[in-house]
Amino acid sequence: MKRFIDTLKNIWKIKELRNRILFTLGMLLVFRFGSFVVLPGVDPVALQAAIANNDNPNDLLGLINVFTGGAFNNASIMALGIMPYITASIIIQLLGFAVPYFQRLQQKEGESGRKKINQITRLLTVAITLVQGGGYLSYVKGLGAVDPSVPGGIFWISNIIILSTGTVFAMWLGERITDRGIGNGVSLLITVGIIAxxxxxxxxxxxxxxxxxxxxxxxxxxxxxxxxxxxxxxxxxxxxxxxxxxxxxxVGRGNSAMxxxxxxxxxxxxxxxxxxxxxxxxxxxxxxxxxxxxxxxxxxxxxxxxxxxxxxxxxxxxxxxxxxxxxxxxxxxxxxxxxxxxxxxxxxxxxxxxxxxxxxxxxxxxxxxxxxxxxxxxxxxxxxxxxxxxxxxxxxxxxxxxxxxxxxxxxxxxxxxxxxxxxxxxxxxxxxxxxxxxxxxxxxxxxxxxxxxxxxx
The missing domain is CATH 1.10.3370.10 (SecY subunit domain)
Structure with missing residues (x-):
C-alpha cells in the first residue's frame, strides 16, 4: 500500500503528467455531461416509461446503450456517442486492405497520407451520423416519446443536426485527449461510457x-x-x-579485424x-x-x-x-x-x-x-x-x-x-x-x- 501511495505522489510531482491527467479528466467530464442533455422535443418521462416496458430487456439495443454510457436511452445530444466514428474508422481500415488508393495512403505516403485518411474518416463519420441519426429518431418516435406539439419537420431536421454535432464534438474531444491528455482519446470515451x-x-x-x-x-x-x-x-x-x-x-581494421x-x-x-x-x-x-x-x-x-x-x-x-x-x-x-x-x-x-x-x-x-x-x-x-x-x-x-x-x-x-x-x-x-x-x-x-x-x- 505504501508503494502505491508513493507512486501516486510521484505521478503528481511530474508537472507534465499531472496536467495531462487533469486535462483528460476534464474532457471526460464534459463528455459525460453531454450524455444527460436531452434532445429538444423529446419527453424524457415517456421515453423512460417506454424503455421500462420493453418486452425484451436483453435485446441488442441494450448493448448500444452500454457503449454510450446510457446516452442512447436518455435520448441525449450524445445518443450516438463516438460509435459512428468507430464505424467510419473500421470501413477505412478495411478499404486499406482492398483498395489500392487507400493502401498507398496508409503505407507509402507517410504523414500526408495519414492526414488525408483522417480527413476522409471525419467526412465519412458525418455521413454515417446523418443516416444513423434518422434511424435513431425513428426509434424514439416509435416509442411515443416525442412531444406532439413539436412540428415534425423542425423536430427531424434540428435533431439530426444536433446528433451529428454531438458525434463530431465527441470526436473532437477524443482527438484533444490524444494530443494533450493521456491515453487514446477515442478509446477512453468508449471506456468511460462502459464504466458509467x-x-x-x-x-x-x-x-x-x-x-x-x-x-x-x-x-x-x-x-x-x-x-x-x-x-x-x-x-x-x-x-x-x-x-x-x-x-x-x-570489428577493427586491416589484419586486426575480427x-x-x-x-x-x-x-x-x-x-x-x-x-x-x-x-x-x-x-x-x-x-x-x-x-x-x-x-x-x-x-x-x-x-x-x-x-x-x-x-x-x-x-x-x-x-x-x-x-x-x-x-x-x-x-x-x-x-x-x-x-x-x-x-x-x-x-x-x-x-x-x-x-x-x-x-x-x-x-x-x-x-x-x-x-x-x-x-x-x-x-x-x-x-x-x-x-x-x-x-x-x-x-x-x-x-x-x-x-x-x-x-x-x-x-x-x-x-x-x-x-x-x-x-x-x-x-x-x-x-x-x-x-x-x-x-x-x-x-x-x-x-x-x-x-x-x-x-x-
Missing amino acids: SLPAALVFELTSRMAAGGALVFVLEMAILYAIIMATVLIVTGVRRIPIQFAKRM PAAGARDYIPLKVNAAGVMPIIFAQALMFIPGVIAQFGADPATAGSSGVLRALNDFTSPLYNIIYFFIVVVFTYVYTALMVNPQQYAEYLKRQNAFIPGIKPGKATADFIDAITTRITLPGSIFLGIIAILPAFAGGFGVNIAFAAFFGGTSLLILVGVVLDTLQQIESHLLMRRYDGLVKSGRLQGRQSRMQGIGANM
Whole structure:
C-alpha cells in the first residue's frame, strides 16, 4: 500500500503528467455531461416509461446503450456517442486492405497520407451520423416519446443536426485527449461510457444478493470476475516470440579485424493479433436479424419470428452458438489481414537478419505464417468464449447490466484501454527516473524492434 501511495505522489510531482491527467479528466467530464442533455422535443418521462416496458430487456439495443454510457436511452445530444466514428474508422481500415488508393495512403505516403485518411474518416463519420441519426429518431418516435406539439419537420431536421454535432464534438474531444491528455482519446470515451453503468449495476447486484441472503454468492461472482479479467490480460498481452539473429559484422581494421557476433532479437507475434475487431464485426452481423425482426418479420409465421426473436436476444442459446463461431472465423480472417508474413520476411532480408534454422525468403514467410495460424487457434477460441460469457453469467442469475462486464467487447475494451493508459503513465515515470507501476520490468514487457512489422495498420 505504501508503494502505491508513493507512486501516486510521484505521478503528481511530474508537472507534465499531472496536467495531462487533469486535462483528460476534464474532457471526460464534459463528455459525460453531454450524455444527460436531452434532445429538444423529446419527453424524457415517456421515453423512460417506454424503455421500462420493453418486452425484451436483453435485446441488442441494450448493448448500444452500454457503449454510450446510457446516452442512447436518455435520448441525449450524445445518443450516438463516438460509435459512428468507430464505424467510419473500421470501413477505412478495411478499404486499406482492398483498395489500392487507400493502401498507398496508409503505407507509402507517410504523414500526408495519414492526414488525408483522417480527413476522409471525419467526412465519412458525418455521413454515417446523418443516416444513423434518422434511424435513431425513428426509434424514439416509435416509442411515443416525442412531444406532439413539436412540428415534425423542425423536430427531424434540428435533431439530426444536433446528433451529428454531438458525434463530431465527441470526436473532437477524443482527438484533444490524444494530443494533450493521456491515453487514446477515442478509446477512453468508449471506456468511460462502459464504466458509467458499472457502479449502478454493481450496487444492484450486491443489494439483490444481500436481500436474498446470498452474500457468499456475490463474493464468488467477484472472484470469478477477477479471474476472467486476469485471463483476459494474459491473452491481450501474450506473444509468441520467434528468435532472430542479425548477421555477424567485422570489428577493427586491416589484419586486426575480427568477426563479432550479431545482435539477437525476436519477432513478437501476438496470440490475439485481431484484438476486439472480430467481436465488433460479429456483433454487427448479429444486428441484422434484429432489424429483420423489427421491420420485415411476418407475424403469421410463428416459427421464423421465433428464430428471429432468439437471434435478437443475446442470452439465447441459438444466438450464442452462432455468435461464437462467427467470432472464431472473423479472428482468423482479421489476423490474416493484419499479419503479413511476407512483409516480415522482406524486413529481415533488408536488415540482414534471419531466423535460426530457417532459410531466408519464402521459407521464412511460410514459417511465420504457420506459427501465426497455430497460435491464432487458442486466441480465436478464447475470444469466442469471452464473447459469450455475459450470456452464461446471466444464465446463472447475474443481472444483465452486471453480466455485461464478465466478457464481450466491454471487457476487452476495458482491459486494452487501461493497459495502454497505464503504460503511458509508466513511461513518464521511468523517463524521470521514478519507479514504474510494477515491481520489476515494464508493464507490458520490453519492446522489440520488430514490434508492429507485418501489421497493416
